[in-house]
Amino acid sequence: MFPKEWQLCKIGDIAETTSGGTPNRKNKEYYDGNISWVKSGELEDGDIYSTEEKITEEALKKSSAKLFPKGTLLIAMYGATVGKTSILQIDATTNQAVCAIFPSEDLANAHFLRYYFIYSRPTLLRQRYGGAQPNISQTVIRNFEVSLPPISEQYNIAHILSIIQSAIEAQEKIIQTTTELKKALMQKLFTEGLNGEQQKEAEIGLVPRSWEVKRIEEVYNFTNKPRGTDLGVVKQVPFIPMDLIPDDGLFVRDFELRDVDDLSSGTYIENGDLLIAKITPSFENGKQAIVDFEYKFGFATTEVLPIKEKAKISNKYYLYYYLLKNDVRSMLAGKMEGSTGRQRLSKTVLGETLIPCPSYKEQTEIAEMFIKVDNKIQFCKTKVVSLQSLFKSMLHHLMTGQIRVKDLKVS
Numbered sequence: 001m002f003p004k005e006w007q008l009c010k011i012g013d014i015a016e017t018t019s020g021g022t023p024n025r026k027n028k029e030y031y032d033g034n035i036s037w038v039k040s041g042e043l044e045d046g047d048i049y050s051t052e053e054k055i056t057e058e059a060l061k062k063s064s065a066k067l068f069p070k071g072t073l074l075i076a077m078y079g080a081t082v083g084k085t086s087i088l089q090i091d092a093t094t095n096q097a098v099c100a101i102f103p104s105e106d107l108a109n110a111h112f113l114r115y116y117f118i119y120s121r122p123t124l125l126r127q128r129y130g131g132a133q134p135n136i137s138q139t140v141i142r143n144f145e146v147s148l149p150p151i152s153e154q155y156n157i158a159h160i161l162s163i164i165q166s167a168i169e170a171q172e173k174i175i176q177t178t179t180e181l182k183k184a185l186m187q188k189l190f191t192e193g194l195n196g197e198q199q200k201e202a203e204i205g206l207v208p209r210s211w212e213v214k215r216i217e218e219v220y221n222f223t224n225k226p227r228g229t230d231l232g233v234v235k236q237v238p239f240i241p242m243d244l245i246p247d248d249g250l251f252v253r254d255f256e257l258r259d260v261d262d263l264s265s266g267t268y269i270e271n272g273d274l275l276i277a278k279i280t281p282s283f284e285n286g287k288q289a290i291v292d293f294e295y296k297f298g299f300a301t302t303e304v305l306p307i308k309e310k311a312k313i314s315n316k317y318y319l320y321y322y323l324l325k326n327d328v329r330s331m332l333a334g335k336m337e338g339s340t341g342r343q344r345l346s347k348t349v350l351g352e353t354l355i356p357c358p359s360y361k362e363q364t365e366i367a368e369m370f371i372k373v374d375n376k377i378q379f380c381k382t383k384v385v386s387l388q389s390l391f392k393s394m395l396h397h398l399m400t401g402q403i404r405v406k407d408l409k410v411s
Contacts, residue, residue: 002147003401012142015103015113019077019138020094021064023055030059035067036090040076040097043084045118046169048074051092065093066100073101073110075117078135082128083121085114099141108148111158116146119399147399149406156405157398164391171380171387178380182373186325189366193358207356216307217351219314223306225268234260238298245275245287245304250320250374252289255298266299273306274316276323278345284333286324290316305347312360317367322355 002008011017020038023030031037033056038048060067068074072088078097087110094100103110117124124144128134149157192199197208204213238255245252252275269275269291277287282303291298291306300306309316322328332353336343358366397403 001400003149003404005150006401007148008145009107009148010142011101011113011144011146014107014146014148015101017099017101017138017142018066019096019099020066020068022095023059023063023065027059030055030063032056033059035060036092037065038074038086038088038092038094038098040079040081040084040095043074043076043081043086043098045085045114046165047089048086048092049089055093060093064096067091067093068100071110073103073114075099075101075141077137077141079133082133082135083117083125085117087111087114099138101141106151108146109151109154109158111162112149112154113146115158115161115395116399119395120144120146147401149401153404153406160398160405161391161395164387164394168384168387168391171384175377175380175384178373178377182370182377183326185369185373186321189369190322190325190356194362194365202356204354204356208358210358212357213354214357215351216319216353216355219355219357220307220309220316220319222347222351223268223270223273223308236260237263238293238295239263239266240269240275240291240298240300242277242282242287242301242303245277245282245289247285247287249289249378250317250371251292253292255293258299263299265302267302267304267306268297269300269304269306270297270308271295272316273308274320275300275304275306276345276350277303278305278347278350279303280333280336280341280343283336283345284329286329288320288323290320305345305350314357315360315363315367317371318363319355321367321370328353 031053033054035055035057036051037053037055038051039053042048042051055065059065068088069091070088074086074088074094076082076084076097077099101110101113103113124136124140127140127144128136148154191206193208193211195208197210199206200209202211202213207213236257236259239258240252240255244254244256271291271293273291275289275291277283277285291300307316307319309319332345332349335349336345338344357363394403398405
C-alpha cells in the first residue's frame with residue numbers, strides 16, 4: 001500500500017534504458033586510455049568517482065561501449081553485484097553487464113529511483129533467470145514497477161536518504177584513515193619508540209638504543225593448569241570456543257557455560273590471559289583477544305595459546321599489538337607446522353620469538369596509544385551500525401509513504 005496520490009508505473013514508462021559494451025580484450029592498447037570504464041562489480045550502491053580501468057577513444061568507437069554523462073543511474077544486471085546501483089559522478093562508459101537508466105526529468109528523479117531499487121531489491125532479484133549465477137535483463141528492469149510520488153516529494157525523499165548515506169560514508173572514511181594510521185604507528189613505535197632515541201641494529205632490526213630484545217618466554221608466561229586444581233565441586237565452567245574470539249577486537253567477553261562432566265577437552269585459561277589462535281586459518285585472520293569475564297578461570301578451545309604478563313615487567317596489551325604486525329605474523333606463519341590445510345603454531349616457536357622490550361612504562365604508554373586508536377575505530381563502527389539501522393528504517397518508511405516529506409523545504 002502507498003499514498004493515493006502516488007502512481008504505480010513501470011520503469012519503461014518513465015525512463016529510457018540502455019547498456020554498454022566491452023572493447024576487444026585481446027587489444028591491450030584499448031585499455032590504456034583516459035575514458036573511465038565501469039564494470040558491474042564496481043556498483044556498490046554508492047557514487048562512482050573513478051574506475052579500475054580506462055579505455056581509449058578508439059576502443060569506444062570500435063565497440064558497443066557508450067559514453068554516459070555524469071548523473072547517470074546505473075544498475076548491475078549480471079555477476080555478484082546483480083541488482084546493485086550507482087550514480088556516475090564522472091562521464092564514463094560501462095560494460096554490457098550494466099544498465100544505464102535515464103528518467104524523464106518531469107516524472108522521476110534518478111536519485112529517488114536508485115533508493116527505490118535498493119528498497120525493492122528482493123523483489124527485483126526474484127525475477128532473475130539463468131544458471132549458476134542468474135541475471136536480470138533490461139526487459140526485467142523496464143517492466144519493473146515503482147510506486148512514484150510527485151516529483152518534489154521524490155527529491156525530498158532522496159535528499160533525506162542521501163544525508164544519512166553521506167554520514168555513513170564519512171564514518172567509514174574515518175575508520176579507513178584511522179586504520180591506516182594504526183598501521184603506520186605500528187611500524188614507527190615498535191622500531192623508534194616514544195622518546196626519539198638513537199637506534200641500534202638488533203636481531204629483529206632497528207630498535208631504540210635503550211631497548212632490549214628478548215624471547216617472549218623470558219618476559220611472559222604461558223598459562224598452565226595449576227597442579228591440584230579441583231573441579232569436583234564446580235558443576236559448570238565458562239568455555240570460549242574459537243568462534244567467540246573476535247577477529248579485530250581487543251577483548252573476548254562472550255563464553256558458554258559447560259558442564260564439567262561434558263568438558264572432554266579444553267585449554268585452561270585465567271581471566272586476563274591473552275589468547276593467541278595457533279591454528280590456520282584463525283591465526284592468519286588475526287584471531288587473538290584478552291579474556292575479560294567475571295570468572296577467575298575457565299577453559300578455551302585447544303586451538304589457542306594462553307599467555308599472561310609478568311607484573312611490572314611485561315604488558316599484555318603491548319604484546320597483543322606487536323603480534324598484530326604484518327611482518328611478525330608472516331614470520332610466525334612461516335614457522336607453522338602440519339599439513340597445508342591445517343597448520344599449527346607451537347608453544348615452543350611462539351615462546352622463542354624475539355620481541356623488542358622497552359621499559360614497562362614505555363610498553364604501557366605504547367599500548368595505551370594503540371588502545372585509544374582502536375577505541376576511535378570501534379566508536380565509528382558503532383556509529384556506522386546505528387546509521388545503517390536508521391537508513392534501513394527510513395528507507396522503508398519513506399518508500400511506503402508511512403513518513404511523508406512532501407512539504408519539506410530542502411536546498
